[in-house]
Amino acid sequence: MINTEKLYARVGWRLLPFLFVCYVVAYLDRVNVGFAKLQMQADLQLSDTVYGLGAGIFFIGYFLFEVPANLLLLRVGARRWIARIMASWGLLSAGMMFASSPASFYALRFLLGVAEAGFFPGVILYLTYWYPAQRRARIVAIFMSGVAVAGVVGGPVSGWIMSHFAGQAGLAGWQWLFLLEGLPAVALGVLTLAVLDDGIDDARWLDDEEKALLKHELARDGAPRAQWSLRHVFGSSRVWILALMYFLFVMGLYGVGFWLPQLIRNAGVQDVLDIGLLTAIPYGVAALAMIAVARHSDRSGERRWHAALPAFIGAAGLVASTHYAHHPQLALAALSVATAGILSTFPVFWSIPTAMLGGAAAAAGIAMINSLGNLAGFVSPYLVGAIKDATQSTANGMLLLAASLAAGGALVLACVGRQGEVL
Incomplete structure (x- = not known):
């Protein structure tokens, strides 16, 4: 008789390490502009408003192509489509080294968003092909901890690249940053073709009995997930409510992601390598917190408070970071609490949503929630930059992000039941 836990452990070791590394690289390529800003802003003479708009315009391209990209994944297959996404975004991320003006900065960031559209919702959809609902939070937590690890690894690596390579071959440190952090995605895109399978039936490393057991576990999710038409998905109030929740949470995520290096500099740290090393601390704390929260949520079956409470904690951490903005140790502790809460x-x-939707509805619904929610990735850095230009301080911008997180937590409490059903 097959041991179910051992089988899922085998599936996990086959899929998750590779997908995790892909997400680390994807997220790093998305937010390394926050480190590049420390040198690029002066070189290209960008205001904080221009930087915020350029950082956020990524998400306009992302928004426009997200749903079509996820529907194409259903048609083309996860293996080939994820490989295409990774190779194209890697080339465009490296191409950021050629930004020479606000216009080219905007254009390259927009195209990078177009190239990456579909990766995150595609992987979330792909994981539903393998894992039933009761295992999904912890699996998504392992995958999404790539965000935290990108912060742990990316900060020191980005700081080292910018300080070590500056001036070599006539290129600025920020140009080397984009080049050296973009090319790994191209290599991973090629590897995707060898590592991933489109689904359980295509996995040659599983025998027929193991495939049958995995399918049986998926079938035990309970009531069939909604196999709605696309029109039904776009007209569903529950999907729109989830998109609004996600938007409010993403406001906090990218506010911190794009501005954390600047916040640490504002606290009195000037060397880019030191800033890179210190950004690893909040993300390291967050990596541990998000896995612990997700595991506890899966074991208890409770979703409502496990989503809302971390949002409130993240908001409190951002408020505290403004209060201690000129005390490096206390500011870093507050930012660690904020980052842990937000990511959890x-x-x-x-x-x-993955427990609620199935089939084409899942592909469209997950992509729709992600694309609409990620518009906050455009709004958040732009507003923080504009507020900083207007007030000469990032404090009010952080308070805006804290309010957004608190509103997201309150919306979860109002609209989601204990086990994750949207009311």
């Missing part, structure tokens, strides 16, 4: 909301959140 996401794995539990994604267990809600």
Whole structure:
């Protein structure tokens, strides 16, 4: 008789390490502009408003192509489509080294968003092909901890690249940053073709009995997940409510992601390598917190408070970071609490729509929630930059992000049941 836990452990070791590394690279390529800003802003003479708009315009391209990209994944297959996404975004991320003006900065960031559209919702959809709902929060947490690890690894690596390579071959440190952090995605895109399978039936490393057991576990999810038409998905109030929740949470995520290096500099740290090393601390704390919260949510079956409470904690951490803005140790502690709270909301959140939607509805619904929610990635850095230009301080911008997180937590409490059902 097959041991179910051992089988899932085998599936996990086959899929998760590779997908995790892909997400580390994807997220790093998305937010390394926050480190590049420390040198690029002066070189290209960009205002904080221009930087915020350029950082956020990524998400306009992302928004426009997200749903079509996820529907194409259903048609083309996860293996080939994820490989295409990774190779194209890697080339465009490396191409950011050629930004020479606000216009080219905007254009390259927009195209990078177009190239990456579909990766995150595609992987979330792909994991539903393998894992039933009761296992999904912890699995998504392991995958999404790539965000935290990108912060742990990316900060020191980005700081080292910018300080070590500056001036070599006539290129600035920020140009080397984009080049050296973009090319790994191209290599991973090629590897995807060898590592991933489109689904259980295509996995040659499983025998027929193991495939049957995995399918049986998926079938035990309970009531069939909604196999709605696309028109039904776009007209569903529950999908729109989930998109609004996600938007409010993502406001906090990218506010911190794009501005954390600047916040640490504002606290009195000037060397880019030191800033890179210090950004690893909040993300390291967050990696541990998000896995612990997701595991507890899966074991208890409770979703509502496991999504809302971390959002409130994240908001409190951002407020505290403004209060201690000129005390490096206290500011870093507050930012660690904020980052841990913010990131811990996401794995539990994604267990809600993936339990509700199936088939083409899942592909469209997950992509729609992700694309609409990620518009906050455009709004958040732009507003923080504009507020900083207007007030000469990032404090009011952080308070805006804290309010957004608190509103997201309150919306979860108002609209989601204990086990994740949207009311």
